[in-house]
Structure formats: structure tokens, C-alpha cells
Amino acid sequence: MQGQGDVEDMGNREVAEHGRSAGSGRSRLHGVVLGVPRFLVDGKPVSFRSRKAEGLLVRLCLTGDGRLSREMAANLFWQDSSEHHSRSSLRQTLLILRRALEDAGFDGLDSDKMNIRLDLERVTLDLEDLGTDGSDVPARLLIEKRLSERLFEGGEMLAEPFHNWLRLRRQQFHDQLRAFLEPMVRLDSGNWKRMEQAAVALLNLDPTHEPACRAFITARAVQGDYTGALRAYEDLWNVLEDEFDTQPSNETQSLIVDIKLGKFSDWLRRERMRLAEEAAQRAPASPATERTAGEHAPVVVQHVNPVIVVDQILQITEADQDIRLAKVFRHDLISRLVRFREWSVADEVTEELSRSAAPIYRVSISAMRAERSVSYSVTVKNSRTNAYVWGRNSAVDIGELFARQSMLVAEIAMAMNVNISAERLANMSRIPDASLDQYDRLLMGQRLHYTWKIEDSHQAEAILDRLIKDNPRFGPAYSSLAQIINSRHIVFPGQAQTPETLERSAGLARMALALDPFDSRGYLCAAWTLALQRRFEQAEAQHRQALELNDNDPWTALSAAHGLAYYGHREEALAIAYRHRENGLLTSPLHWSYFVGITCLCGDHAASIAAFRYLSDGYLGVEAWYVAALALTGEDEEARAQARHLKQRVTDRWVLPQPPDDADIARWIGNCFPISSPRTWDEIHQGLSSAGILLPADLAPEGATRR
Template identity: 35%
Template sequence: MNQLSMSLLGGFRLDRAGQELRLRNRKARAVLGCLALSATGEETRERLVGLLWSESSEEKARASLRQVVHELRGVLPADVLAAERLSLVLDRDAFDVDVEQVKSALGQGEVHPALLAQTRPTEALLEGLEDLDPAFNVWLLARRQALHDQFARRLEMLLPAETRNQRTLAQALLNLDPTHEEACRQAMKAAVAEGNISGALRTYEALWNVLGEDFDMEPSLATQELVADIKSGKLKPGPRSEPPILVPPMPPQPRSAGGRLLLLVESFAAHGVPEERGYLVQGFRHDLIACLARFREWFVMDGGVLPARDASIDRVSGRYSIGGTAYQAGDRISLVLTLRDGETGIVVWSERIDVGLDTWFEAQNQLVRGIAMSLTGQISAARLSSIATRSDVSLAAHDRWLLGQSVIRSFSPEHWGRARALFLESIAEDPNFSSSYSSLAQLDNVEHIVNPGVWRDRARE
């Protein structure tokens, strides 16, 4: 099989042996892009449906996904895409993906041409597909920001350490962030060292223009002093004398499911409920499990007992259990639900429901969804209270998200960067945790209101 290549930066393109493989359906390109950007090459059908058909009914959305899978199978070689009952799996080893090539080059201390070809290259990730679905747009903006931060951090590590390709590194960092003054100063010094005074001044002029137009501010004093030294001839061309500092290759990132909550739904007890009506209680319980499973804040476990703490430490940040007891009085069934913290055994929430037998089925759907939403708030409040005094180092995806939400609600400008960092850390911990993406969008939507003097810009829009 000839190696396939997939370009995601600057729009989507799929090639095989130099020939473009065309996908007519734009959502087919988005699905393939999601799979290529996934840490494992796998995404659940439910997640893809939620990202690309969030405004359609579930039946119609799943039918549309099946059509997309059919088109992908017709274009891709056999065995590259596995369509399983619950998920889609892409053989990532069969593809050369430009995003992965950029990461690999940076890990070796090199700059991939994709970071030099255009300004703000990460903002061109899957360019042209932003309007497919509101949920997909939110996900895409978060992926672009996370990719930008990852590339920028590595370039910032390499910039002061490398001497042989310092100007290239500085230019790549300036392309990612045209307001990065340290990168601008390094690019100016490198240009002077090469005897290119005009190039150094053009770099400064570009920084001056972008800071003035976008932020109504001037470069820092250090940058202005550097350009003054260049113009006066105080900074002489010549090789740098500092010895190079060796920067170790970027270590591979472990693939992890992240740390979400584990929610155990215990078997419900039925007292005084006739055997022939026991199915009502069990049906209610299974409907509750099905509803809770749709929330990405937790894993749902059906019955049994909570696993030992050390057995779930890598995937689970906290453990809760829901218990239920039903009993019948006349023509009504009462159901008592309790939520317990698996670590302490403390009951953090309870609710009693009385439902008439004649209206049981009509009330069940509404009650179950109301309980699920109430549980979301109660678990979040209990969890936030328990982690308030912990060190951030030990926090997993869900806990980082909760802390970020609490920081946002303070509407304090000085805490805004902290909230953004927590959400990005949560995404890095668990890329499938959708709440962190939503919170990033929430943050960007109101930043210009919370922080007086900060204007909306195209990137946040």
C-alpha cells in the first residue's frame, strides 16, 4: 500500500502517491481530520455525531455519519478505516500527517516548513470547515489554541539554546505569535549577525505595526533599545560567543484516558413493590444509566462495587455511587435516591420521587433527565469543595475544569490567564472531555467584558 499523506494545516488535503484523493462531503473531511488529530486514531460514533450534527435528531445524525463512513471507505484503501459498532478507528501509521511531522521536527530541534510558510499557521488547522456545526467550531478553536501553545512552548525552549538556526526558530515563533517580543529581538539579533540590517529593521517594523493596530501599544523598552543600538551601529555584526546549550529531544507524551469521575449506579432495592411491577423500578434505573452515560464528566458503571482506589487511579479522579430504594403505597411508587462520596461514604445528595402508576411512563423521561442534571451540579459542587486545598499537580481533567470554572465565576481579570491554563491542561489530560472546550469558548466570549480595555479580536471570535 502506498503511503497516504494528510494535510490539516492550511485546509484539508488527502493524497496518495502524489495524487489527490477527493472527498465530496465536507463532513467526511472533518471526520477524517478528527480521527487524525485523536491521540489514538479512534473516536466514538456518539462523539462524532455530537460534534458534526449537534443540531439534528439522533436518528438523522447517525444516518448521516453512516453515509460519511461509506464515502470514506470508497476513497481510502482497505483496512485503513475500521468502522466498529460504537466507534471509528483510523490506522494512523498508514498516514503522513503534517501536524505530526511538525511535532516530530520540533522534538528534534528543527523547524518544519509548515511553520514558516504562513503567519498564524495553527489558525489554519482544518481551515474552511469552521461553519460545519457550532459544536465542531468550538472544538476546532480549542484544538487550534492547544496546538499553538504546544508549538510555541517548544520553540521558546529551543530559541535561547540554538545558535545554528536561531533566526529560523525566531521566525517560526513570530509566525505563531506576531506579538512575541523575545522572538522579535532574537530575529533582529540573528539578522544583524548575518549582516542583514534592513531585515532586522523590517522585523521591528512588523512588530510595531501589529502592536499598534491590534493593541494600541508600543514595543517594550528592551525592544526599542535594541533597535536603537542597531540603528546607531552599537550592535556589530558577528558570530555569537555564547556556547550552545543542549536541549534534549521532546519526550513522547503518554496516551491516557485522563482522569474523570467514576459514577457507580447500584442495584435498586424494592420494598412492598409487587413482583409484577418490579420492571418499573428496573426500567427507571436503566433509563437513568442511559441518561448519565451521555455526560462526559464521568464514567458510568452498572452495578457491582466501586473498584479499589489503586485499581482506577490512572483513569479516575474521584468515585461516587448512586443508591435507590423503591416502595409502593396505594397507587403510587416512591423512589428515594442518594449520592455518596466513594472516598468518605458521606451522602452529598438525596431526592425522593413520588409517581402515580397511571402516569409512570409519561413522567419517567422528564424525571430521569431532571435527576441527571441535578446530579451534575451536586457532584461538581461536592468535588470542587474536596479539591479546593489540593496542589494543582495532582489534579486530573475534571478537577482542573472545575477549578477553572470557579476562577471564571470570580470575574477577576488577574485570574483569567489561570482559568485558561486550567482548561488547556484539562484538554491535554483528556482530549475527549468536552466541557473544557465549552469553557474555553465561554471564556473567550466574555473576556472583553470582564477585562475593560481588552478588545475582541478575530482569533477569539
């Protein structure tokens, strides 16, 4: 193994090489962002008088296009300051950054009143030296442990919003490295040396990565180094037991038993046969070696993630307290499952989901409470084969119930042959520090808001307010309260949405993300608040962050796609919506509401009309999409009839004493839809106006022609 001195030598060579590479033409900036950050212009070090200037430069380097709005930059470091102070501080920081770079000869940083831009064509980063688009394991991954955690070392001390962004970026970098390395540790990769190197790299990133450990053990055993194989197993056992109070999986233990019994060759033969059978099942029928003209190329079979459906819990008793416990237990389990992108979680098995190619697993739970303990049984059933693939009976103290949930997630994953390391499971399925009573109050608040009664919504707000006061570290309470505030004017026509209420919602969303920056649904909450505030660039960034965290959760993906549709990203939004429809993941009225809105906003009005049949009641705004889609496909008479029906329903639900006129209803509809795309606004305006609903001109985005 190479030591720290080797790493320093690599860094010195790196500096020299970048100095030599600077030839004629404009100067180039090189950033060393793994470890303590360093920047060089044509090989010469650049120093900054401000750590925030350095942080801003790193943030620009790691954007996709080198562009960052001034508002977003100010919020990274001075979120809690006044607007005047944050803008003034940003100007000073930019001045420091620009002067230091220009004094060193680099003029690729530019800004105007709205945006800051870095010319990324003249920027290189040490991240690129890892070469994750190649076929070899980069040497640095074999040397350093937990390299992803060293991205911009020390940056967590700058400001909380920057720290939250940095934590996410580190996790994304970790996932990129993992995705690059994991295919190399498969037994059918055929390259023992590369498999061993990839296993070492993965274990350096995450010492609890069991498939990597098995690959390393296998590679050493193939070479006859059984001592090294057993030592690796002992290391895995120790880290799992010491840090996570668990043991290696049965699969790993079985491999070690065969090695100790001298049956490794038998194990290797069985594994190769199993992999060959799996490959044969996945592969389409073999095409002919040559195809005549007009024949189609063979279909490429794409991987489809499994879908989990958690059934309602079967209770032995019907006491109110036991019913609440069952609902809380199920809600908490689902809230953990939706954080992983290895699968999707559906509300139920619909006809569309049954027709899809996705493997479907049903999780069934029965429970019985006895004083302060709970006995429960969990089974996982493969709905395609009707075979039960896993089951467990447990009895725990009520106080320990939620502490067992992360282990339950791991066991469900194992039943579906999905590998999740113990460390990643602990990071992604962390336990909120909340009591059973507090979980119960959270669910009660969420349920009350959607009874469609304004007095219940205010009671829900009061419940969540008290919950936050009782437990200021309970993140779901903040995001749930923000969702209530964001949606109240939509659920209850006539209820005003004010700058003050939106600012309160923004503060709640920020707190929720500060407590849990890996919650994709927390980013949705922040995104919709920003969209309602007409801060569209920041809203889009938050919607995209939610997608990056988990685009396999239907709620996350469809809600984010709805946002992208408002911002005019039609092809991208439609692709997400169609993928979820084709995979059978539109399993609730909420999902279909999003689908109707996305397809209408993006111009597929026929799909919007067809999808509307899945909705019978609920959110009134979705009927406006239906009206617009009908009008834009030439169904004028039906559109006008549906518009009259919509107006009557809005009037029936109007919460103000004075009944609304047509202008009031049109303004309510316009305020429900934060559209920033002029083209989209013009189309929706045309459709609704031809049906008799004229959107107010002052709500139109800049550049719209229909006002």
C-alpha cells in the same frame, strides 16, 4: 522569502514522494491537512462527495488512537438533530467515506455499533513533515504565515461543534509549534543562524511575539545588519499599535536604544551575564565529576510555574455599590488569569504553598469610586523576597473598567517575567460583552446557590435565567446555571436529578462552549453533565479537553482528575492530585474535597483520611469517601461511627417532607458519584457496605461484581 509557487512545488513533490513510497503490502493513506485538505492512497488522490465525510476523516486522523465513538461523531455534525436523524446521517456519511477509501484501495477504516476506528499505523499526515521533534526549524514554518490557522482550512463551515473542536485543535497545534521554537530563540542557545530562523518562524505564527522579535533583532545586529534589526522593530511597533493599541515592552525598547547609540555589544554582554546568573541560581550544587558507588545522581531541578494570589480589594468607602464593584472587578480579573497555563492562581497563601518551591506573587488592589469613574492602584509583590516588582495607579470611567483588564493581565505577566504575546493575550483574555450590573447579577446567582438553602438556589436559577434573556451572548451565565443544575441534587439531599434537568444543563453547557470554546471550566461543566447522564466516553473526552487547555489551574486540573478517577484512570488521576499537593496548590476546601475523592477512588485511602482533616463543613458527599476509606483501611468501628454521623447530617438537610431511610440515603450517595469503573465501584461498595451503607445495585456499572 519563498512565495506561493514554492509551496505548491513542495506539495507536488510531496504527492510524488508518497506515490513512490507505496510498495508491497497494504495501502497507505496520506493526509494533507494544512490548508485545503487532500487525501491520497498510495500517491493517488481520493475525493469525497461529502465535506462532512472529509471532516470526519480529519477528526479520526487527529485522535490519539484513531478511535471515535458513534455518539461523539454524530454530535460533531448533527448535534441539534434528533437521535434518529443524527445516527442515520452518520451511517450515510460513513458509507460515503468507506466506499471512497476502499475504491482507492485503502481498507483501514472500520466500525461497529459503538465505535469508528481508523488504522493510524497506515496513515501519515503532512503535520509529521514539520518534524517538531528535531533540532532544525522546518522550512515550511519559514515560508507560510499563521500556519496553525490553516489546519483543515474551510472546516469551520461544517457545523458549530466541529468548528469549536477545530479552533481548539488549531490552538493546540500553535502551542506545540511555539513550545518547539521558543527554546531556540534564547540568547544562550549559542546558534545565531538557528535563532534567527526560529525567530522568523515564531513571528510568522504570531507577529506580536516580542521575545522572537528581540531574538531576530539580536541575530541581525550580531551580523552587523542594523538596518534589518531596526526594520523588524518598526514592523513590531506598527502591528502592536494598529491591532492592539499598545507598544513594545521596555525590554525591547531598551535593546533598540542601545543599537541606535552604538552600544549593542554592551547590551549583549549584560544579557549574557544576566542569563548566566539566572542559570547559576537555578542549578543545583555541582556534583563531582565521578561518583563512587552508592552516591546519588544529581537532582534535576524542574521548572515550577509561578503562583498568583489576588487579594481582596481594599476599598476606601464601604458603600454597598462600591463593595459590589470591587467583587466584580476581582472576579473578572481572576477569571482572565485562570485561562493561562503559564501560572497557577491560588485563593490564598497557605502553609503548604509557602513550603513549596513555586514563586509566589501577590496582587493587591485598592480602589475608590467617584460618581462614574474609578481610581485604583495595583501592585505586584514577590512574596519570596518581599519586593514589590510592579505597580500602577489608574483612573478610568466605569464603562471602560473591564476593557482595561486584559492590559492588567499583561502587566502582571511582565512583572513575573512571563512573556505573553499581544495577540495571544487578546485571544485568551477576551472581554465578555456584559455590563457591570450583569456581572453583579452573575456573582449574586453563584453566591445564593451556595448558601445551602434550597429557596436561595431556586432564586439563583431565576436570576441567571433572566440574565441569559437580557444578554444571550454572556457565556459565564450559561455555565454558571448549568453548574447549579448539575450540583443541586448533591448540595440538597433529596432533590431529584431528572433526565429533563440534565438535558437542560447539557444545552446550557453547549451554548457556553459555543460562545467561548477556550474556557477550560466550560468543558468541566459539559463533562460533569455528560457523566451524570452516564455518557462516560463523551464525559472523559470533555474532561481531557479541559486538562489540555489548562492543567495548571487547580480547579480545572483537580475536577478533571476527579472525573478520570471515576472512569478508572487511577495513576493519571493520582499524579495530578499529588502534583498539586506537592506544589502547595490545594488552597481551598473545594480543592481538598477533590483530593479526598480522588485518593479514595484511586486506592490511596491513607492519603484520603489524612486530607479529610482540612475539611470542616460543606459538601456531604466527601464524607462518604471518608467513610469508605476508613473501612477499607480496617478502621471498621470508626467507619461505622462516621457513617451514622453522615446519615444524620443527610437527614438534617433532606429537602423532602418525608424523612429518608437508609435506602434513600444510600441511593442519594450513589447518585452523587457517576462511577464507570467496575473495580472502583466494587471497592467503594465494599467500604461503604461494611460501614452500613449499601449502594443500590441498579447504579452499578456494567461488569461490577458487588451489587
